[in-house]
Amino acid sequence: MRKVALGDRSAFGQLFDRYSQLALNLAARVLNERQEAEDVVQEVFLQVWRDASSYRQERGNVSTWIVAIARSRAIDKLRSRKARRVLDPVGDNEEMQDVAEKLPDPAGRPDNLDNQLLVRKAFGSLAVDQRVAIEMAYYEGMSQSEIAEALREPLGTIKTRIRSGLLKLKQSLSSGAGN
Amino acid sequence: MRHEKLSELCSIYALGALDGEELREFEAHLETGCPLCGQQIQEYSQTVAAIPEALANVRPSADLKDRLMARLGQEGPRGVVDFKLAAKPMSSGSGSKRSWFPWACAVAAGLALTVSLTRVSSLNRGLAEQQEKLNQQLQQLKTLQRLLSDEKEVTQFIAKPGVRVTPLAGTDKSPQAAGQILWSAQEKKALFYASKLPLAPEGKTYQLWIIADNKPIDAGIFPVDTQGNGFLKVPLLAQADKAQKFAVTLEPAGGVPQPTGAMHLLGSL
Numbered sequence: 504m505r506k507v508a509l510g511d512r513s514a515f516g517q518l519f520d521r522y523s524q525l526a527l528n529l530a531a532r533v534l535n536e537r538q539e540a541e542d543v544v545q546e547v548f549l550q551v552w553r554d555a556s557s558y559r560q561e562r563g564n565v566s567t568w569i570v571a572i573a574r575s576r577a578i579d580k581l582r583s584r585k586a587r588r589v590l591d592p593v594g595d596n597e598e599m600q601d602v603a604e605k606l607p608d609p610a611g612r613p614d615n616l617d618n619q620l621l622v623r624k625a626f627g628s629l630a631v632d633q634r635v636a637i638e639m640a641y642y643e644g645m646s647q648s649e650i651a652e653a654l655r656e657p658l659g660t661i662k663t664r665i666r667s668g669l670l671k672l673k674q675s676l677s678s679g680a681g682n
Numbered sequence: 683m684r685h686e687k688l689s690e691l692c693s694i695y696a697l698g699a700l701d702g703e704e705l706r707e708f709e710a711h712l713e714t715g716c717p718l719c720g721q722q723i724q725e726y727s728q729t730v731a732a733i734p735e736a737l738a739n740v741r742p743s744a745d746l747k748d749r750l751m752a753r754l755g756q757e758g759p760r761g762v763v764d765f766k767l768a769a770k771p772m773s774s775g776s777g778s779k780r781s782w783f784p785w786a787c788a789v790a791a792g793l794a795l796t797v798s799l800t801r802v803s804s805l806n807r808g809l810a811e812q813q814e815k816l817n818q819q820l821q822q823l824k825t826l827q828r829l830l831s832d833e834k835e836v837t838q839f840i841a842k843p844g845v846r847v848t849p850l851a852g853t854d855k856s857p858q859a860a861g862q863i864l865w866s867a868q869e870k871k872a873l874f875y876a877s878k879l880p881l882a883p884e885g886k887t888y889q890l891w892i893i894a895d896n897k898p899i900d901a902g903i904f905p906v907d908t909q910g911n912g913f914l915k916v917p918l919l920a921q922a923d924k925a926q927k928f929a930v931t932l933e934p935a936g937g938v939p940q941p942t943g944a945m946h947l948l949g950s951l
Contacts, residue, residue, distance in 0.1 A: 505907045510818030512754065519747055521884075527746075528737040541743060545750050552754060556824035563724075564887060564905055564935065567731040574734075618885065622736035637697065641733050646701035647694060662694060669693040673729040677939055 504565055508555035515555075519548055522566060526573040533577035533642050543580060547573045578644035625675035633668030636661055685716075692719055696726035717870070717917050724902070728936040754814070836864070836873055844868045850928055850949035856880055859910065861947045863928050872901070874928075876912040879946060882932060888946065889937045890914055893927040901928075903937040926951055 506514035526547050530540035550572055558568060626634060639645045639653070647665065651658040691708050694700045700708060712719060743749075839845060850861035859879045865872035874890055882888055882905070890901040904914040930947035 504905070508824070509822050512751070515754075516747070516751065519750065523742065523746070524739060525734060527740050527742050529734040531740040532734065532737050537740060540740065541746055544742075544746065545753065548750055549753060556827075563727065563731070564903065566935065567728065570731050570734060618732075618735040619737075622732050626733075626736050637733070640697045640699035641730065645699070647699045648701050650699070665694050665697060665699060666690060669697065669726060669729060672733075673693075673725065676729060676732055676936075 504555055504558050507552070508558070515548075515552055518551065518565070522569045523548065525566070526569055529570060529573050530577040533574070533581055539580060540577070543573065543576045546576050550576075574641070574644075582644065621676065625672050628675050629668050629671055630664075633664045633671070636664040637668050637672075640665065685711075685718075688716075689719055689722060692722035693726045693729075696723050696730050698730075715917070720917060721900075725939075732936060839864060839866070839869070839871070839873060842866060842869060846951075848928060848949045848951060850876070850930065850947040852878070853945050853948055855932075855944045856946040859947055861912075861928075861930065861949065863949065865916075865925070870917060872916040874901075874904070874912075874914040874916060876904075876906065876910070876930065876947060878910040879906045879912060879930075880910065881906060881908065885935050886932050886943070887935050887937060888912060888930050889933045889941070889943075890916065891929045891931065891941055892916075892925050893929060894924040896926070898929070898941050900937065900939060903933070 504518075507518055523544055526544050527540055530543035530547075531537055534540050534543065547569065551569060558565070563571075629637070636650055636654075639650045640647070645653065647661050648658060650656075651661045654661070688708060688711050691700055691704060695705070695708055712723075845864055845866045848863045848865070850863065852859035856879055859876065861874065861876040863872055863874045876888070879888060887903045888906060889903045891898040892901050893899070901916045902914050904912045906912040928947075928949045929941070929945055931941045931945050932943040933941065934943075
């Protein structure tokens with residue numbers, strides 16, 4: 504990142520190779536449209552290029568930073584076009600299946616498949632209502648109150664689902680990563 | 683709201699779903715610097731950041747990277763469009779009765795415009811190069827300002843009474859590596875530096891541990907640059923008063939609650 508902050512294009516290219524696939528997957532999931540998702544990826548990495556010098560490693564790793572920017576940009580775009588779609592569980596979205604293709608591991612992310620399997624397994628261990636609440640917040644940018652209203656459930660129920668779901672996810676990822 | 687209730691909101695806050703009065707109250711609580719909630723939010727943020735890892739790969743367009751790299755060069759010189767708009771439309775000379783005259787004028791004007799646009803294009807390229815150099819220099823300036831700010835913070839921190847310095851030595855995994863932790867139980871803060879650590883493999887990260895009462899306490903994860911330098915600011919928990927050792931291990935990305943990987947640095951009080 505320090506090289507990128509100093510304007511090193513080659514280092515920036517390597518950063519793109521390493522994290523663009525993750526950013527694209529996320530943006531495509533939020534927007535359900537590949538071209539718009541690619542626009543988001545370009546905006547994300549332009550922001551990374553411009554703001555590299557303000558990146559603080561103590562606040563989290565590069566991946567977390569880029570994912571946060573990608574999520575924020577994609578949700579902004581989603582809100583701007585006012586198109587909310589019904590959530591499908593991870594991997595079950597038929598429309599996305601059309602554009603989602605299993606690729607050889609992208610350059611620089613040789614453990615991508617391991618991570619995918621680990622997180623999918625962890626997500627799979629959640630109850631469906633926990634997973635839906637978490638995905639509505641994460642991919643749709645909805646607040647707990649908005650989720651409660653959309654699902655016509657009491658706010659307390661939604662809070663419990665999110666809390667217990669994230670706790671279980673955290674525990675599953677910790678134990679999975681330790682294996 | 684009692685602390686127990688507030689701490690239950692950490693995961694919802696990390697997900698970005700907290701809203702309304704609860705959000706305001708929770709953020710006011712965070713501003714008090716509560717280390718327990720800070721720690722929980724850090725942990726849950728890592729969990730939340732892992733969520734998109736589960737997604738299937740979407741095939742990108744073949745030229746996605748090329749388009750982005752091309753845009754880097756266009757960051758500043760938006761004058762390109764203005765220059766072209768500034769080229770005035772040609773007059774057709776429609777008042778003339780000689781039929782060849784308008785055509786000759788059009789061809790001549792076309793040639794003149796081509797030469798002019800070529801020159802404008804060349805100027806634009808020059809401008810783009812200058813702009814990119816300027817952008818790079820601005821980025822270097824920002825980086826230097828940040829480093830200066832960090833240095834200032836370190837200098838001010840060292841000057842405080844009660845700050846202790848503990849060196850960390852490389853283990854047999856990284857014999858050339860070294861580290862230093864400046865810590866103050868009074869300030870509840872520590873600054874950690876490492877140098878010559880091997881670059882962490884993909885999917886791995888270095889994690890700092892404070893060992894107190896023979897138990898490791900997670901002090902945070904940190905990346906290292908290509909020179910093996912790492913830096914971390916650590917808010918010290920109450921148990922840090924009893925710190926006996928500091929250690930750095932290589933762990934799965936995002937860090938772990940308890941050390942599992944190889945130790946690379948170790949220092950004792």
